[in-house]
Amino acid sequence: MAAINNLKPTESELEILQILWEKGNCTVRDVHEILEKNKDAGYTTTLKLMQIMLEKGLVARDASSKTHIYRALVNQEKTQQHLVDKMIDNVFNGSAARMVMQALGNHTASKEEIDSIKKYLDGLSNQ
Amino acid sequence: MAAINNLKPTESELEILQILWEKGNCTVRDVHEILEKNKDAGYTTTLKLMQIMLEKGLVARDASSKTHIYRALVNQEKTQQHLVDKMIDNVFNGSAARMVMQALGNHTASKEEIDSIKKYLDGLSNQ
DNA sequence: ATTTGATTACGAAACAATTCGTAGATAAAG
DNA sequence: CTTTATCTACGAATTGTTTCGTAATCAAAT
Structure with a gap:
């Protein structure tokens, strides 16, 4: 994935990045619970978004335990x-x-x- | 179309609005020739975009002569x-x-x- | 009148973003 | 060991944006 694209996250991706930038390491549930305060979307929606962000190289994750731990990769x-x-x-x-x-x-x-x-x-x- | 949506034009729509804001009244060709300098897209693409913007209430047009004349409706x-x-x-x-x-x-x-x-x-x- | 060129209208394809349902895996609790 | 809860994976539907091809219309030029 080209580096230039990583600087132009979508709106939903930005919401998630904001959380990761502030909190550091987060599970999907961590992120989802914060998101839920301002909008309503299902848990799997948040999950899917973060999986896509992983593909795009916007985030990285530690998948060594069952519950994955995400962090922002873009500055x-x-x-x-x-x-x-x-x-x-x-x-x-x-x-x-x-x-x-x-x-x-x-x-x-x-x-x-x-x-x-x-x-x-x-x-x-x-x- | 709800007024609130008119404040959030898409990227392509913004490019066109910028031109209309500056120039005032424009034909599709006027707009297209300016757009062409920075990106390449066909004439009918510009036309279609401006027609959609008309539907959304982002622009208005004078259709009294064959060549329509558009102007921005949003502030x-x-x-x-x-x-x-x-x-x-x-x-x-x-x-x-x-x-x-x-x-x-x-x-x-x-x-x-x-x-x-x-x-x-x-x-x-x-x- | 006919041709030529420019215009609008319209449908549809291509693409991207968002959303969610379902299935399968894993761990914890009973 | 079995049940229950939680998690990931994945496909697919939905929606919105952008793009363009084609046809129809009109006016000007020949």
Whole structure:
């Protein structure tokens, strides 16, 4: 499976990756119980998704005991970067600034967040 | 077609919407010639996509002459906002700040862009 | 009038993503 | 040992997206 594809997980795959990125090692049941909070799907659906992700190389698993243990194989930051770049291109005509302003405009960001972004930008422009 | 769905166009639909947002009124051929620069697909593919977008209510058209003239029906900013919010949620665990930093980190933004964002942030925090 | 070229309409194939039912394996409990 | 619960494997149905071929329509050019 080509490495480039691994940076573009589907929506369902992303939900699972988020969990794996945060938790580290998980069984299918671990993942499924977290997923269930926000959506309803059967256990075997989650299982199947994770099996497909294994085929795609998005995750790896330890199958030495009966209950397999999964972990993310793709890098969180790289994946995020790729998706954000794609959105800038695809939705904002290549303008990162426009996306940022759109993101920060609508009460999505708290004062604290905005302050930390300012600090971050100061660091950037001093380079 | 429910209004909520109109905010989540597919990737191909977004490519077309971008063109319509920028150009205003377009024929299928107008759109197709611009699309062709970046991807190759047949003319009838573009036509079909735009017909489907019509059904979904993403675009409207003037069919009074033989060559129909299309325009976007969905609002650019609302659509962008929806997609960006979704990405913040889906990819960055709800943190707008994390997404912004990721977006601005990797040479995606020029100095000018960063400056204009700073000004924008100053405006925000003075409210 | 006829031909030529561009257009729309439409069906269907190809592909991908999601969902779930069922069967078989394994381990734990009785 | 048998039952019960949990797990994996797998096939298949469903749904959505993208692609394109073909036919019908229309207008302009010859």
